[in-house]
Amino acid sequence: MTPAIELRATRRAFGSVIALDSVSLTVAPGEFFALLGPSGSGKTTCLRLIAGFDQPDSGTILLDGEDVTNTPPFARNVNTVFQDYALFPHMTVAENVAYGLRVRGIAAAERSKQAVAMLDLVRLGEFGARRPHQLSGGQRQRVALARALINRPKVLLLDEPLGALDLKLREEMQAELKGLQQRLGITFVFVTHDQGEALSMADRVAVFSQGRIEQLDTPRELYNRPQTAFVASFVGSANVVGREAARFLTGSSRAFAIRPELIDLLTPDETAADGCVQCAGEVVDVLYHGASSRLRVRVDEHTTLAVARAETMGDGVAGLATGARVRLAWRPEHTVPLQD
Amino acid sequence: MRSEQPRRPSWERPSLLTRVMAAAGLVFLHAPVWVITLYAFTTEDRTYQFPPPGLTLHWFDVAFARNDIWESMRLSLLVASAATLFAIVLGTLAAFALARRTFSGKESITLLFVLPIALPGILTGLALLAGIRTIGLEPGFWTIVAGHATFCLVIVYNNVVARLRRIPPSWVEASMDLGARGHQTFRYVLLPQIATALLAGGMLAFALSFDEIIVTLFTAGHERTLPIWFYSELFRPRERPVTNVVAVVVILVTLAPILLAYYLTRPDERGSD
Numbered sequence: 001m002t003p004a005i006e007l008r009a010t011r012r013a014f015g016s017v018i019a020l021d022s023v024s025l026t027v028a029p030g031e032f033f034a035l036l037g038p039s040g041s042g043k044t045t046c047l048r049l050i051a052g053f054d055q056p057d058s059g060t061i062l063l064d065g066e067d068v069t070n071t072p073p074f075a076r077n078v079n080t081v082f083q084d085y086a087l088f089p090h091m092t093v094a095e096n097v098a099y100g101l102r103v104r105g106i107a108a109a110e111r112s113k114q115a116v117a118m119l120d121l122v123r124l125g126e127f128g129a130r131r132p133h134q135l136s137g138g139q140r141q142r143v144a145l146a147r148a149l150i151n152r153p154k155v156l157l158l159d160e161p162l163g164a165l166d167l168k169l170r171e172e173m174q175a176e177l178k179g180l181q182q183r184l185g186i187t188f189v190f191v192t193h194d195q196g197e198a199l200s201m202a203d204r205v206a207v208f209s210q211g212r213i214e215q216l217d218t219p220r221e222l223y224n225r226p227q228t229a230f231v232a233s234f235v236g237s238a239n240v241v242g243r244e245a246a247r248f249l250t251g252s253s254r255a256f257a258i259r260p261e262l263i264d265l266l267t268p269d270e271t272a273a274d275g276c277v278q279c280a281g282e283v284v285d286v287l288y289h290g291a292s293s294r295l296r297v298r299v300d301e302h303t304t305l306a307v308a309r310a311e312t313m314g315d316g317v318a319g320l321a322t323g324a325r326v327r328l329a330w331r332p333e334h335t336v337p338l339q340d
Numbered sequence: 341m342r343s344e345q346p347r348r349p350s351w352e353r354p355s356l357l358t359r360v361m362a363a364a365g366l367v368f369l370h371a372p373v374w375v376i377t378l379y380a381f382t383t384e385d386r387t388y389q390f391p392p393p394g395l396t397l398h399w400f401d402v403a404f405a406r407n408d409i410w411e412s413m414r415l416s417l418l419v420a421s422a423a424t425l426f427a428i429v430l431g432t433l434a435a436f437a438l439a440r441r442t443f444s445g446k447e448s449i450t451l452l453f454v455l456p457i458a459l460p461g462i463l464t465g466l467a468l469l470a471g472i473r474t475i476g477l478e479p480g481f482w483t484i485v486a487g488h489a490t491f492c493l494v495i496v497y498n499n500v501v502a503r504l505r506r507i508p509p510s511w512v513e514a515s516m517d518l519g520a521r522g523h524q525t526f527r528y529v530l531l532p533q534i535a536t537a538l539l540a541g542g543m544l545a546f547a548l549s550f551d552e553i554i555v556t557l558f559t560a561g562h563e564r565t566l567p568i569w570f571y572s573e574l575f576r577p578r579e580r581p582v583t584n585v586v587a588v589v590v591i592l593v594t595l596a597p598i599l600l601a602y603y604l605t606r607p608d609e610r611g612s613d
Contacts, residue, residue, distance in 0.1 A: 051513075051517060052516075052517075053513050053516075072516065073513070073516040073517050074516050074517070074518075074519045074520055074521060078517075079517055079518065080513070080514070080517045082510045082513070082514055083510075084508060084510055086508065086510035086511050086513065086514035087514075088511060088514075088515075088528075088529055090532045090533065099515070099518050099520075099528070100519050102528070103515075103518060103519045103520040103521070103524045103528070104519055147514075147518065148517075148518075151518065151519060
């Protein structure tokens with residue numbers, strides 16, 4: 001099957017800053033694909049190259065098997081939902097949604113018919129006559145979505161689509177976007193710096209760091225088998241134990257990652273199960289998160305491990321304060337070896 | 341909303357002295373305008389006798405009957421219209437070229453665009469006259485227009501640049517993304533956004549051109565715009581109140597577009613987001 005999107009060794013530098021360093025990836029048709037990374041990692045540059053707002057210094061971009069490296073945005077069958085939504089303030093909601101049809105010369109009657117259908121799809125059927133500034137953030141986002149979908153693109157690009165929304169709305173929209181994508185069956189590519197968002201929505205995630213893809217995998221693989229220290233700490237904030245500390249803790253000098261929730265906190269009279277790695281340390285601080293608590297425990301001069309305890313486990317986190325001596329243990333099979 | 345602002349605390353309110361000074365400043369600026377208006381109606385035509393011995397509309401009849409006034413008025417309106425038109429087209433093009441892009445030499449080019457309004461008119465006038473003579477043109481209508489366009493362009497440019505900078509780049513990208521060609525993006529997205537800036541800039545440019553005299557003196561040749569008519573009239577005390585009548589008409593003619601421009605460029609209450 002022809003990939004919906006293919007980047008071949010695309011490189012883009014701004015002055016001396018290399019935003020994208022020879023990145024290659026393929027996105028399958030109908031896939032929900034996430035570009036995840038911290039700011040400045042190249043994920044947004046990557047999206048802009050696919051949309052056509054920017055051109056690579058070298059490399060090739062293919063959409064549906066066709067080389068579009070030098071094709072302007074208006075000639076690509078790709079549409080974008082912008083981070084700031086980019087709704088036109090002097091047009092009504094319906095006019096915004098119909099804009100893509102208007103510039104293609106489609107008659108006014110047909111335009112408004114399709115705009116109404118699109119607004120219904122995003123559950124804003126009543127709002128066509130309003131101006132964008134009369135809508136809430138979540139509603140504006142859905143207008144931006146309807147406007148981008150009206151041209152029936154093969155690929156929908158979303159730039160930090162949920163970034164400007166508050167937590168509750170963000171969770172609702174995550175489900176809504178996922179549902180919409182499954183119903184329409186078109187390829188979604190979205191940029192986010194929020195690993196939770198990427199893990200919960202995407203079929204596959206490309207983790208970006210410093211202009212390169214660190215790892216491209218399914219959310220489950222990324223979470224359970226991070227390949228690099230960056231991925232381990234960025235996705236799910238695992239403890240990354242470097243070679244020095246690894247030698248001290250396990251006797252092997254292979255760097256590894258371990259998730260905070262997989263580290264056991266032993267009571268003073270408890271002994272670790274057979275084969276467990278054990279160490280002692282001092283509590284640096286305790287952060288209460290409601291459903292769980294998170295401790296940071298210093299196990300040697302240079303190494304601090306995060307330990308997460310679910311509130312229901314009732315194993316005495318409440319009694320722990322800064323400076324308390326604790327013992328930690330984890331099963332070796334729970335650790336993930338990392339590439340250097 | 342302005343009316344919902346809380347009352348300002350006493351230490352932030354202006355003192356009596358500040359208020360008196362401000363009022364005095366306003367009187368100083370505006371009293372002459374009222375004096376000029378008053379003497380358009382006086383029955384005494386030689387001296388500025390105060391109070392005027394009597395009031396009459398006679399000078400309006402005299403003024404409207406004089407052909408030289410109509411000629412000059414017509415010329416000034418034509419010049420201002422033509423200069424404004426040039427300024428709108430060229431100023432908008434310049435603003436689009438310079439608003440967002442960065443390229444080497446951009447600062448110098450911006451300075452060159454803005455310079456005519458900062459440069460003393462007498463220099464602009466001299467330079468233009470020298471230029472006109474050098475290429476062998478006869479000073480006349482089009483040379484006046486060219487002279488006025490130099491500074492009118494700056495007004496339009498500044499207005500449009502300020503507006504363009506407030507337009508997020510994503511709007512243009514969104515338009516392209518949805519399939520719009522350059523001219524469609526301009527027509528449907530950018531023009532509606534800069535329309536009021538163009539109107540306001542155009543009106544200010546018109547008002548500036550309408551009463552310009554220094555540059556005009558150098559570039560007018562034998563033509564007589566309204567300001568030049570005023571200037572020459574100063575040395576002919578006959579029918580002096582006629583100049584006051586024309587002044588009143590000019591005040592009314594220029595006030596309308598300036599008030600309209602002010603109204604159109606007031607901070608946008610709708611907001612853009």
